[in-house]
Amino acid sequence: GQNIDQPTEMTATEGAIVQINCTYQTSGFNGLFWYQQHAGEAPTFLSYNVLDGLEEKGRFSSFLSRSKGYSYLLLKELQMKDSASYLCVKGSNDYKLSFGAGTTVTVRA
């Protein structure tokens, strides 16, 4: 497998910051995606990293270190609607996408 590891659950307060870490097997790596999935809905695309560094998109940022096989998704100024599952997805050279099990983020008032 691709050994995509991310925490199962995280809880944070409205307005706070949460960082979701993800590690993966580096062999055949060709891009790292983050998806958001609300309960009962299909996953939707959040971010994509292929080079090392930080990609910022509004309240969400994603970081990649290819040599370490490591990425994180940073959610700032948390809102109640951010309560969802966040999926770390590794793209491979053969275009297969491998999904992590997801991190359930619960935002509390």
Add this chain to the structure above:
Amino acid sequence: GAGVSQSPSNKVTEKGKDVELRCDPISGHTALYWYRQSLGQGLEFLIYFQGNSAPDKSGLPSDRFSAERTGGSVSTLTIQRTQQEDSAVYLCASSLGGEGLNTEAFFGQGTRLTVV
């Protein structure tokens, strides 16, 4: 079409019956993926197509499961002799694929299969 379309959206079937699930990807997308998701669980990879070929069938849970893709477009996932443990949401996704970097995958809304 504008997005990935899956049909039916819901399917209730009796144990032992065969079912066919359909996925219509975004026009021009060469890569197509099938996943399934049981209640409260993560996505489970089933099969991946590049064009009409399936380089990776490793996720199909048993020989009761098969999938095909024709014309580089529509894909059908067939489950024969359904069992109760097959009950799940079956998700299809497509991406541009082809040479070069990976591109994002777009998901359909899924088919909720219930085997009674």
